Amino acid sequence: MLRMKITVCREAHFNSAHRLHNPNWDEERNKTIFGKCNNPNYHGHNYDLIVKVTGDIDEETGYVMDTKVLKDLIEERVIECFDHKNLNLDTEEFKNLNPTAENIAKIIYEKLRGGIQKDLALRITLYETRRNYVEYGE
Amino acid sequence: MLRMKITVCREAHFNSAHRLHNPNWDEERNKTIFGKCNNPNYHGHNYDLIVKVTGDIDEETGYVMDTKVLKDLIEERVIECFDHKNLNLDTEEFKNLNPTAENIAKIIYEKLRGGIQKDLALRITLYETRRNYVEYGE
Amino acid sequence: MLRMKITVCREAHFNSAHRLHNPNWDEERNKTIFGKCNNPNYHGHNYDLIVKVTGDIDEETGYVMDTKVLKDLIEERVIECFDHKNLNLDTEEFKNLNPTAENIAKIIYEKLRGGIQKDLALRITLYETRRNYVEYGE
Amino acid sequence: MLRMKITVCREAHFNSAHRLHNPNWDEERNKTIFGKCNNPNYHGHNYDLIVKVTGDIDEETGYVMDTKVLKDLIEERVIECFDHKNLNLDTEEFKNLNPTAENIAKIIYEKLRGGIQKDLALRITLYETRRNYVEYGE
Amino acid sequence: MLRMKITVCREAHFNSAHRLHNPNWDEERNKTIFGKCNNPNYHGHNYDLIVKVTGDIDEETGYVMDTKVLKDLIEERVIECFDHKNLNLDTEEFKNLNPTAENIAKIIYEKLRGGIQKDLALRITLYETRRNYVEYGE
Amino acid sequence: MLRMKITVCREAHFNSAHRLHNPNWDEERNKTIFGKCNNPNYHGHNYDLIVKVTGDIDEETGYVMDTKVLKDLIEERVIECFDHKNLNLDTEEFKNLNPTAENIAKIIYEKLRGGIQKDLALRITLYETRRNYVEYGE
Numbered sequence: 001m002l003r004m005k006i007t008v009c010r011e012a013h014f015n016s017a018h019r020l021h022n023p024n025w026d027e028e029r030n031k032t033i034f035g036k037c038n039n040p041n042y043h044g045h046n047y048d049l050i051v052k053v054t055g056d057i058d059e060e061t062g063y064v065m066d067t068k069v070l071k072d073l074i075e076e077r078v079i080e081c082f083d084h085k086n087l088n089l090d091t092e093e094f095k096n097l098n099p100t101a102e103n104i105a106k107i108i109y110e111k112l113r114g115g116i117q118k119d120l121a122l123r124i125t126l127y128e129t130r131r132n133y134v135e136y137g138e
Numbered sequence: 139m140l141r142m143k144i145t146v147c148r149e150a151h152f153n154s155a156h157r158l159h160n161p162n163w164d165e166e167r168n169k170t171i172f173g174k175c176n177n178p179n180y181h182g183h184n185y186d187l188i189v190k191v192t193g194d195i196d197e198e199t200g201y202v203m204d205t206k207v208l209k210d211l212i213e214e215r216v217i218e219c220f221d222h223k224n225l226n227l228d229t230e231e232f233k234n235l236n237p238t239a240e241n242i243a244k245i246i247y248e249k250l251r252g253g254i255q256k257d258l259a260l261r262i263t264l265y266e267t268r269r270n271y272v273e274y275g276e
Numbered sequence: 277m278l279r280m281k282i283t284v285c286r287e288a289h290f291n292s293a294h295r296l297h298n299p300n301w302d303e304e305r306n307k308t309i310f311g312k313c314n315n316p317n318y319h320g321h322n323y324d325l326i327v328k329v330t331g332d333i334d335e336e337t338g339y340v341m342d343t344k345v346l347k348d349l350i351e352e353r354v355i356e357c358f359d360h361k362n363l364n365l366d367t368e369e370f371k372n373l374n375p376t377a378e379n380i381a382k383i384i385y386e387k388l389r390g391g392i393q394k395d396l397a398l399r400i401t402l403y404e405t406r407r408n409y410v411e412y413g414e
Numbered sequence: 415m416l417r418m419k420i421t422v423c424r425e426a427h428f429n430s431a432h433r434l435h436n437p438n439w440d441e442e443r444n445k446t447i448f449g450k451c452n453n454p455n456y457h458g459h460n461y462d463l464i465v466k467v468t469g470d471i472d473e474e475t476g477y478v479m480d481t482k483v484l485k486d487l488i489e490e491r492v493i494e495c496f497d498h499k500n501l502n503l504d505t506e507e508f509k510n511l512n513p514t515a516e517n518i519a520k521i522i523y524e525k526l527r528g529g530i531q532k533d534l535a536l537r538i539t540l541y542e543t544r545r546n547y548v549e550y551g552e
Numbered sequence: 553m554l555r556m557k558i559t560v561c562r563e564a565h566f567n568s569a570h571r572l573h574n575p576n577w578d579e580e581r582n583k584t585i586f587g588k589c590n591n592p593n594y595h596g597h598n599y600d601l602i603v604k605v606t607g608d609i610d611e612e613t614g615y616v617m618d619t620k621v622l623k624d625l626i627e628e629r630v631i632e633c634f635d636h637k638n639l640n641l642d643t644e645e646f647k648n649l650n651p652t653a654e655n656i657a658k659i660i661y662e663k664l665r666g667g668i669q670k671d672l673a674l675r676i677t678l679y680e681t682r683r684n685y686v687e688y689g690e
Numbered sequence: 691m692l693r694m695k696i697t698v699c700r701e702a703h704f705n706s707a708h709r710l711h712n713p714n715w716d717e718e719r720n721k722t723i724f725g726k727c728n729n730p731n732y733h734g735h736n737y738d739l740i741v742k743v744t745g746d747i748d749e750e751t752g753y754v755m756d757t758k759v760l761k762d763l764i765e766e767r768v769i770e771c772f773d774h775k776n777l778n779l780d781t782e783e784f785k786n787l788n789p790t791a792e793n794i795a796k797i798i799y800e801k802l803r804g805g806i807q808k809d810l811a812l813r814i815t816l817y818e819t820r821r822n823y824v825e826y827g828e
Contacts, residue, residue: 004828006792006795007824007826008791008792008823009822009823009824010821011820011821011822012821013267015183015267016181016182017155017179017180017181018182022474022475022476033480035482039223041155041223041224041227041228042155042180042182042224043154043182043221043222043223044153044181044184045153045182045183045184046183046268052825057792060712060714060715061712061790062712062788062789062790062793064792066723068725083174083181084174084181085177085179086179090177098475098476099476100471100475100476100477101422102476102477103471103476105420106420106471129151130184130425131424131425132422132423132481133422133423134421134423134478135420135421136418136420136421142412144378144382144411145410145412146377146408146409147410147411148408149407160612160613160614162612171613173620190411198301199298199309199376200296200298200374200376200378201378202378204309235614236614237614238609238614238615240560240609240614241609241614243558244558269562269563269564270560270562270563271561272558272559272560273558273559273561273604274559282657282686284654285684286683286684287682289544291459291543292458293431293455293456293458293500312497312498313498317499318458318500319429319430319431319458319497319499319500320456320457320458320459321429321458321459322458322543333652333654336577337574337652338572338651338652338654338655340654342585344587359457360453360457361457362455362457365455366455405460406460436750438750439750447751447756449758512751514747516698516747516753516754517752520747544701546698546699546701546757547698547699548754549696549697549699549742550696550697551694565820567734567735568733568734569707569732569733569776588773589774591774591775591776591780593775593779593780594707594732594734594776595705595706595773595774595775595776596705596708596732596733596734596736597705597734597735598734598735598736598819635726635733636729636733637731638729638731638732638733642729681705682703682736
């Protein structure tokens with residue numbers, strides 16, 4: 001039988017304020033494109049994050065990657081930076097980058113990629129609300 | 139058989155920024171009590187709201203209260219006021235009231251109570267996160 | 277310590293077609309009150325049902341009521357009657373009763389009440405959609 | 415770094431009646447194959463729909479596709495056609511096509527495909543019940 | 553306006569092995585009553601626990617009870633004792649008490665009651681599976 | 691139009707006890723790697739299983755595969771073997787294989803593969819908890 005890859009998935013959560021805004025546009029264009037998400041006083045979300053790591057099963061442990069290790073990595077590199085923060089004001093990453101769900105997922109991917117073995121694939125799912133979410137990665 | 143009351147429940151959602159803060163306390167005491175919820179730049183939540191109305195079934199309609207009417211009332215009196223808003227900065231209700239889940243639930247109760255017939259009981263459930271929620275009302 | 281009652285809850289599901297209609301009203305009034313729920317060709321729902329039974333814990337079994345017995349009772353008296361049925365056309369109960377969520381919950385209560393010991397309280401929760409549900413019983 | 419695609423996902427809901435039936439078969443064969451789903455008086459479901467659109471992030475907006483635009487497209491092309499309808503009787507699409515979850519997903523794909531830019535991939539997930547669902551698309 | 557009580561609710565989780573068994577009964581009666589839950593080698597569950605505390609809102613904090621304090625209390629008195637344990641073998645509480653959902657809820661109530669102010673009411677909801685759960689308390 | 695494959699998905703559940711352990715390691719190494727999952731008296735989970743089958747839609751039935759057939763296959767080959775069992779003690783498959791989520795998913799894949807037509811792809815998703823899950827298959 002062909003040796004298929006297996007994926008382990010770990011869910012985490014953070015609660016942040018943000019606003020969508022492009023500083024190169026005037027106020028009117030920002031309002032037209034981003035609507036109520038452009039509110040200058042910010043609004044917020046409970047972000048649900050799923051991190052997926054794909055590779056081979058280690059024969060000694062039966063693990064692709066120890067999910068306790070993955071949980072701690074997510075905690076340290078993502079939750080501590082973004083939880084109970086204002087993404088636009090309190091983080092370096094979104095000082096000059098619009099914190100859309102797409103861009104947040106991409107930044108989370110980049111923050112985690114270095115902490116995971118190179119031969120493992122990484123994929124991010126980020127729920128902004130129960131009805132809106134994005135997927136990014138290998 | 140005894141005539142028992144029946145309850146109709148309607149769920150709605152809004153996304154807001156807030157911070158917990160007591161202006162009568164100094165900064166240190168605010169940090170001790172409210173922790174990271176005291177972040178001066180705000181954080182945010184997807185609030186899940188359940189509104190419960192209890193009364194008798196109307197024999198002609200088979201309804202306690204038309205849930206379309208209830209949905210519109212929630213939309214008009216709660217969602218339009220709080221969705222994509224900063225509760226501390228953008229609303230009258232929380233200018234001088236700490237926007238804890240408890241106080242938000244109480245305010246929502248008061249905003250809806252006048253729009254619902256007096257002989258119907260009203261009860262509010264408000265989820266701040268999947269793991270933290272409050273219940274208030276008759 | 278005071279002897280408090282305990283409640284056991286069992287969830288079940290059924291999928292049915294229905295329409296809301298009052299035969300004593302003309303077509304226009306039916307449309308005004310029931311809107312798209314009045315569609316003469318029917319629409320349908322996945323109903324999620326929660327049955328709650330409250331009483332004392334039996335010291336020998338550690339049960340209020342065996343949930344396998346409760347599961348079979350729900351299966352036999354509710355699911356077999358309503359699942360994959362048209363409530364208006366295929367059931368006796370709604371030949372002359374408007375199948376609103378309120379009335380369906382009441383009928384389910386009556387169908388189950390006789391199968392459960394008199395000293396146990398019975399309460400029904402019925403979800404018509406994730407956002408609309410009703411509660412009925414002791 | 416390699417430029418990876420990103421996917422935005424939007425959930426929507428509709429409630430419909432349907433029956434499974436192949437007009438080229440006799441009644442007995444229909445009953446054998448489709449069981450209680452063949453009930454001539456119809457049954458129904460709350461369909462949960464997830465629409466996934468994959469492409470590059472637009473640098474100006476930070477979006478792959480504005481989810482408000484996606485939401486309106488789903489509303490107009492899917493929800494207005496199927497919600498509170500009898501799929502077999504009230505829609506053109508299923509007059510001569512058996513409304514299995516597979517076929518409904520395929521039709522939804524076709525109805526949406528024309529409204530979405532050609533360089534964006536489209537994928538449909540359709541839940542018929544919490545336990546049964548299908549996936550279709552690029 | 554009448555001063556209504558408010559309820560704060562906190563969710564937690566633990567994963568345990570258990571078996572249902574009455575040592576005063578012979579093997580056959582245990583099998584008849586408890587079925588596959590009587591398996592001598594144990595089976596297990598992800599228990600979802602909701603703790604509800606009811607009282608007045610403190611005017612200074614806007615809290616009924618600080619949910620961080622409640623979270624730590626649940627962690628210390630329940631999760632550390634039951635998580636990743638065999639309830640029958642690894643805990644004092646169920647050495648001589650059948651670990652039905654009813655009895656587990658009652659024990660959790662008793663373990664938490666002493667850590668919560670006397671003027672606050674306490675209520676426990678315990679999910680053994682998504683479809684089976686119990687409620688206990690004031 | 692290109693003929694795309696479609697995937698049907700079916701969810702099922704089982705409740706089992708297990709422990710993680712490598713018999714080639716000493717006790718200390720087992721504790722270091724597997725932590726509280728190494729508890730010699732076992733702990734347990736509600737496993738949520740999603741089975742995905744991908745292929746073409748049969749023109750006569752409108753099905754990829756009859757989900758009733760898939761449901762029965764899962765029931766017979768997986769649920770009857772693992773539900774209310776101790777995976778380490780009561781099953782042949784995990785006598786000499788560590789029952790991590792990864793290995794359980796792989797075994798479920800192998801148990802189902804023979805019962806599904808060769809031209810259909812098979813993929814397994816297995817939730818150990820709401821926050822930890824794995825994916826395996828074609």
